Amino acid sequence: MTDIPDRIPVPCPSCSPDLETVHEVLTTTEGGGTVTVRCSECSHVHKIQPEREREVTLDVIVSQDGESFTANVTTPEDETIEVGDEFILETEEVLSTVRVTSLELDGQKRTEKASADEIEAVWTREVDNVAVNITVHPQDGSRNDSHSITVHVPGDYEFEVGATETFGDDEFEIDAFVVRKDASGYHRDRYEEPGDTIFAKDTKRVYAYDEQTSAWSAW
DSSP states (O other): OOOOOSEEEEEETTTEEEEEEEEEEEEEOGGGSSEEEEETTTOOEEEEOOOOOOEEEEEEEEEETTEEEEEEEEEETTOEEETTOEEEEEOSSOEEEEEEEEEEEGGGOEESEEEGGGEEEEEEEEOSEEEEEEEEEOTTOOSTTOEEEEEEEETTOEEETTOEEEETTEEEEEEEEEEOTTOOSOSSSEEOSTTOEEEGGGEEEEEEEEBSOSOOOOO
16 A cells, blocks of 8 residues: 555544544655554544555456457456456556456356456457458449458547448448447447447447448348
């Protein structure tokens, strides 16, 4: 416990041994092991040893551009972690934002929500920059000549149904998109109404048709 606030609530042995009162922090030993405080009610000065928050170290497996690597994070043991949570992962090799996609418990059991002290490994994917799969149908709506492309964009890049996008030699109008299971804030799995939007990091697949032609549903 290294960050001690200027005022903390603790019992006072002089005027309030059973109930916490606000105390002013006077001094701390290196590492915050012993703290000298003064009671705001009676000005009694005494020493306390704040409880240290128990922490656990978790293995984090990060998926990035079809590859994966393992890192470690330290978190309070009673911290609740669930699929969809995002956090900044900082290692010597990388600094990136990742999203939890699965939690592994003892015995390789998988769950979507658990306390940190129950978790064996946290499976994540990098969401600062993401690859989005796009299925492009020809102008006549025939699926026989459809083709797929993969675009790399920032995670907060927005796709909108009805908007025209250009990536390299491909120009297409977005017809619909499918939402990833680990995304939150969406009310259904797929959207196809003009004006519907989604962040790239939340996108499982985009459906579109070549250039600006009359709308045709990919569903």
